[in-house]
Amino acid sequence: MGPPPIVTGLSPNEGPPGTRIKIRGENLGKSPQDLVGLTICGVDSLLTAEWKSENKIIAISGPIKGKGDIIVTTRSGGVGSCNVTFKGYHIATIGPMKESAVWVEETELFTWGRHSLSPSSYQQEDPLGLSVEDAEKKIPEDDLLQFYPTRNGDITSNDFSAGWFLLENHQTTSFNDLHAGLVHLRRKVQGQKEGQLSFLKANIGAVMDQIDTLVNLKDRYEADLPKLGHEPTLKLEKAIKESEHEARKLFDEVLNRKDRAEKTRNALNVLTRFRFLFCLPCVIDRNIKKGDYDIVINDYIRVKNLFHKTDIPIFKAALNEIEKRITDLQTKLHQDLQNMPITVEQQKRLIRYLVNLESPFDAAWDAIKARSEYISKKFGLIHNYHKSLEKPDSKSKSGSASKYSKYNKSPNTEITIIPACVNFTDEICLSITETFPDLWKIGQSYFSGELQVKIEAGRQTEYKHMVMNVIETYCKYVRGSLIPNTLDKTERAQYGTLTLPERDEMALYLPELLHSVRSAYSTFIKLDLPSEALDLVNLVLLDLRIHCMSIMFQQTTEQIKQLTENWKINYTGKFTGVTELPLKFLNLIEDMMKAVKESVLSIEQREISLLENQMAQKEMEKQMNNMLIAFHNVLNNLSSSEDYDECENGTPVVSQLIGTPVSSHKTSSKSNIPIWEHRLLIILSNCLFTKITVLDMLVTKFKENGFPPLQTSLSSAKIKLEQLEKSILDKYLEQKSDPLVGTIEPSMYLGRFDWHLSIPPNDIRPYVKECINNLINVHSEIIHISPTLLNAVLPQVVETVAEELYRLMSCAQRFSREGAVQARADIIALQEFLEGYSTEKAQHYFKEAIEVVPPLDRTDEIIVEDILRQCRARMKIQVMCLRKA
Amino acid sequence: MAKKTTVQPALHKVIMVGSGGVGKSALTLQFMYDEFVEDYEPTKADSYRKKILLDGEEVQIDILDTAGQEDYAAIRDNYFRSGEGFLCIFSITEDESFQATQEFREQILRVKNDDQIPFLLVGNKCDLEEKRKVTLQEAQDRANKWGVPYVETSAKTREHVDKVFYDLMREIRARKKEENKTSNGRGKDKNKKKKLKCIIL
Ligand SMILES: Nc1nc2c(ncn2[C@@H]2O[C@H](COP(=O)(O)OP(=O)(O)OP(=O)(O)O)[C@@H](O)[C@H]2O)c(=O)[nH]1
Numbered sequence A: 001m002g003p004p005p006i007v008t009g010l011s012p013n014e015g016p017p018g019t020r021i022k023i024r025g026e027n028l029g030k031s032p033q034d035l036v037g038l039t040i041c042g043v044d045s046l047l048t049a050e051w052k053s054e055n056k057i058i059a060i061s062g063p064i065k066g067k068g069d070i071i072v073t074t075r076s077g078g079v080g081s082c083n084v085t086f087k088g089y090h091i092a093t094i095g096p097m098k099e100s101a102v103w104v105e106e107t108e109l110f111t112w113g114r115h116s117l118s119p120s121s122y123q124q125e126d127p128l129g130l131s132v133e134d135a136e137k138k139i140p141e142d143d144l145l146q147f148y149p150t151r152n153g154d155i156t157s158n159d160f161s162a163g164w165f166l167l168e169n170h171q172t173t174s175f176n177d178l179h180a181g182l183v184h185l186r187r188k189v190q191g192q193k194e195g196q197l198s199f200l201k202a203n204i205g206a207v208m209d210q211i212d213t214l215v216n217l218k219d220r221y222e223a224d225l226p227k228l229g230h231e232p233t234l235k236l237e238k239a240i241k242e243s244e245h246e247a248r249k250l251f252d253e254v255l256n257r258k259d260r261a262e263k264t265r266n267a268l269n270v271l272t273r274f275r276f277l278f279c280l281p282c283v284i285d286r287n288i289k290k291g292d293y294d295i296v297i298n299d300y301i302r303v304k305n306l307f308h309k310t311d312i313p314i315f316k317a318a319l320n321e322i323e324k325r326i327t328d329l330q331t332k333l334h335q336d337l338q339n340m341p342i343t344v345e346q347q348k349r350l351i352r353y354l355v356n357l358e359s360p361f362d363a364a365w366d367a368i369k370a371r372s373e374y375i376s377k378k379f380g381l382i383h384n385y386h387k388s389l390e391k392p393d394s395k396s397k398s399g400s401a402s403k404y405s406k407y408n409k410s411p412n413t414e415i416t417i418i419p420a421c422v423n424f425t426d427e428i429c430l431s432i433t434e435t436f437p438d439l440w441k442i443g444q445s446y447f448s449g450e451l452q453v454k455i456e457a458g459r460q461t462e463y464k465h466m467v468m469n470v471i472e473t474y475c476k477y478v479r480g481s482l483i484p485n486t487l488d489k490t491e492r493a494q495y496g497t498l499t500l501p502e503r504d505e506m507a508l509y510l511p512e513l514l515h516s517v518r519s520a521y522s523t524f525i526k527l528d529l530p531s532e533a534l535d536l537v538n539l540v541l542l543d544l545r546i547h548c549m550s551i552m553f554q555q556t557t558e559q560i561k562q563l564t565e566n567w568k569i570n571y572t573g574k575f576t577g578v579t580e581l582p583l584k585f586l587n588l589i590e591d592m593m594k595a596v597k598e599s600v601l602s603i604e605q606r607e608i609s610l611l612e613n614q615m616a617q618k619e620m621e622k623q624m625n626n627m628l629i630a631f632h633n634v635l636n637n638l639s640s641s642e643d644y645d646e647c648e649n650g651t652p653v654v655s656q657l658i659g660t661p662v663s664s665h666k667t668s669s670k671s672n673i674p675i676w677e678h679r680l681l682i683i684l685s686n687c688l689f690t691k692i693t694v695l696d697m698l699v700t701k702f703k704e705n706g707f708p709p710l711q712t713s714l715s716s717a718k719i720k721l722e723q724l725e726k727s728i729l730d731k732y733l734e735q736k737s738d739p740l741v742g743t744i745e746p747s748m749y750l751g752r753f754d755w756h757l758s759i760p761p762n763d764i765r766p767y768v769k770e771c772i773n774n775l776i777n778v779h780s781e782i783i784h785i786s787p788t789l790l791n792a793v794l795p796q797v798v799e800t801v802a803e804e805l806y807r808l809m810s811c812a813q814r815f816s817r818e819g820a821v822q823a824r825a826d827i828i829a830l831q832e833f834l835e836g837y838s839t840e841k842a843q844h845y846f847k848e849a850i851e852v853v854p855p856l857d858r859t860d861e862i863i864v865e866d867i868l869r870q871c872r873a874r875m876k877i878q879v880m881c882l883r884k885a
Numbered sequence B: 001m002a003k004k005t006t007v008q009p010a011l012h013k014v015i016m017v018g019s020g021g022v023g024k025s026a027l028t029l030q031f032m033y034d035e036f037v038e039d040y041e042p043t044k045a046d047s048y049r050k051k052i053l054l055d056g057e058e059v060q061i062d063i064l065d066t067a068g069q070e071d072y073a074a075i076r077d078n079y080f081r082s083g084e085g086f087l088c089i090f091s092i093t094e095d096e097s098f099q100a101t102q103e104f105r106e107q108i109l110r111v112k113n114d115d116q117i118p119f120l121l122v123g124n125k126c127d128l129e130e131k132r133k134v135t136l137q138e139a140q141d142r143a144n145k146w147g148v149p150y151v152e153t154s155a156k157t158r159e160h161v162d163k164v165f166y167d168l169m170r171e172i173r174a175r176k177k178e179e180n181k182t183s184n185g186r187g188k189d190k191n192k193k194k195k196l197k198c199i200i201l
């Protein structure tokens, strides 16, 4: 507890009741609340106390008489003490009994009553002329009352007791002093008359004035006497009474007027209040029209507060009127709330209105429901619209030309009408990105309590259901319109009723649509939807991507199937000896890979890599396989269609027999298509090129573009190509070596030659030369198309030649001496000249053939040597042709 | 019936006299509470009392701040009687208040019947030097004539405020000691005074 309060100063230190006293001191309280008690001379004056500061309080004195302390009590310091005293007195201190030379305002005298005229209450001079002692030294009044019951110390009182007085005032005064006091008192009593005289002397002027006034008064009175009679006061009294009456009348009137005014005022107040009530329906109508719903709400709440407990029928009627309007307004707002389209902000505002109007609707929930319904309805509308557009179009399509004719058309003419399912998907993506965020936002507001409505149990799951339903419907529509095969039968009927365009058309739009779905997806991601919902869309996206990829592959496969050969061999640049076909194939795949990479392989937010998806991989592998097979088929078809040139150039295959060189220029004059053998060679060359170079290039391209290696399809393609090579080669050989070998026998026996005849040999026989020439011919044909083929083709031909030679030799019945020489020279010449392209088998055949011929003696051998030497010299150029580079 | 009278420290009763508005209350409040009141509120009669240390001795000072306004002149006599020392204040900015000190001096002497009564002539508002109407010399001369000290103060700046009160109390204390020496003097003195008064009357 803090230090106790202490009062050290009073201003003023005395006064009648009602005096405003400034009380000063220390610790008078820390705040007005801290001040808990104040007594002035024992009278509680806390009520009037005005706390100013810790040093100052202002208070009004109560009905007190006499000196006393001022005690301040504070909560923080307790009951305080007082150094100074306050003296309360009643104003009539200077009464008729007290001498006073100054004018005393007497009006107050009457108000405070005549009975307290005691002059002693004013600070009184000690009758003994001694200084008054301090209050602390005084004997308490109670003690004195014990000593002197019924008596007191008031010198003017009838019950005055000298003992009391002395004990009260001079308890400690010495005897001598008391004695002196007595002398003083005596003198004072004696001097009383003197005193009166001196008082008169001192105030002679005033006394004279008073006498003059009295004389004047008397003169007037006497003068008035005849006029007013002996008792003028009667008249006066009457006049006073009358005037009092009049005054009362006047006053009553004023009072009445005042009463009336008050009544009117009250009535007016009531009227304004009621006017508000009765005008409110109109006001509400007006404000509703203006859309000032806030004001309506305000008024409504006010009127309800004012009148809701009323029993007065007319008020009730008015209230009913208002209620009716409010109910109408609620219904209207509730309808507005569900009237789509509407922004979330507008909805929120309407919800607030409805909540404030205490509407019975579950406004917030209805708003959410309305949104979700709106979305589904919109989906349906969009779907129906596109379906209705599609009908005439699809009919015309069904009548359109076959698949092939379509391909040949340029794609531009094709897309003049965008297929309905494309438009539909695009629009539905756009629609959901526009409408769904609002559904989500208002839902969030609802559950976060922002809408200030009570959230009913189960709403959370219901809402989740709603959201999932919207997303699901969206996904199904997308699936239905683009990849209906991913839906089951019933769903397909519901969502997939739009006809799908042709694959190539689809391929044109799919990347674009993929982009639309993706942007919708990214909207969902931004909204922070639960992953359950996101995954749904993600699955659609995945399927769509796979589908898109598949379509692109298919399209490319189709394009590959349509590849044609122009038979122009590339002699310059990087890839010589092949036509454009394999490069076209490569380019197509490359372009496709680029497109796939751009649209499908790229990974966006929350997407997985297609390469990690097994389904996608499988699909890719399958499509790749198809593609490679397609190209293989292209090559195969080219190589198998011999008829193709039969009609074009009717030249028989035997042309070589006559020894005419390649007839390429002859055929080219007619058309660009080379002869069958050449075509075979070209295809073979392309085949080899594809197998060795293009497939490897594909592998690097795959790597570059981030595709999987697709090893199995490539290796199977390789095997297939090898098989194809072999069949082409067989075909070619059949085409080439059969006639070549076939000519050997007739040529051998030309001119009725036979081995048993004795024709002296001087040169190798013409059939050998022809055979060599034919081989050179083949050689040049191959080298003309692709030197790389030489090793593959020529040895095969040589082998058949060797085999045939052996066969013919072993068929000869008898050799003459000359015949043997001839045969040996022929065989050795062939063996020697064709050595560069002889397989082991061929060598073997040559050896066998020589063995069939009977052995020669020395001279004959020299002849053979001679023939060969001459032959070598003569056929130098031919030999060089067949020599391996 | 004797109470513990000895415990109480000596009490010195000081009375502030002077014309209205010279700064009696201002000086008192400054001395008592270290505050300066800017507004003028005429006094009727204010009492202040607190314990202070006077030269190491605890004493109580009782200040009676009286009314300077003429309206209350009639009640002055009564107050003066109880005073043991007087601070007679005038404002150095107002000659009239200086002239009035003469009357106050006479009234005090008449009531107290003692020309040795502790008394200080105080020229207040010395912070308003530029408005000075009463010269230092004038005031000093008058004080000399009366045989009392003259001090210039400012209730506003608190200059010499403590000094006037302490100086006066020292005089009162000295006076009381002197009185105590002349035993039984008090009653006689009073007697004498009364006589004087009676004679005047
Ligand atoms: N500048 C200045 N003003 C003062 C000084 N002392 C008092 N005042 C001002 O003078 C005015 C009167 O001061 P009070 O102390 O109330 O005068 P007072 O002597 O008590 O007057 P009464 O109570 O009527 O006798 C107030 O407005 C004070 O602010 C002072 O030393 N310097």
Ligand SMILES: [Mg+2]
Pocket: B024, B025, B026, B041, B042, B043, B065, B066, B067, B068
């Ligand atoms: Mg004052």
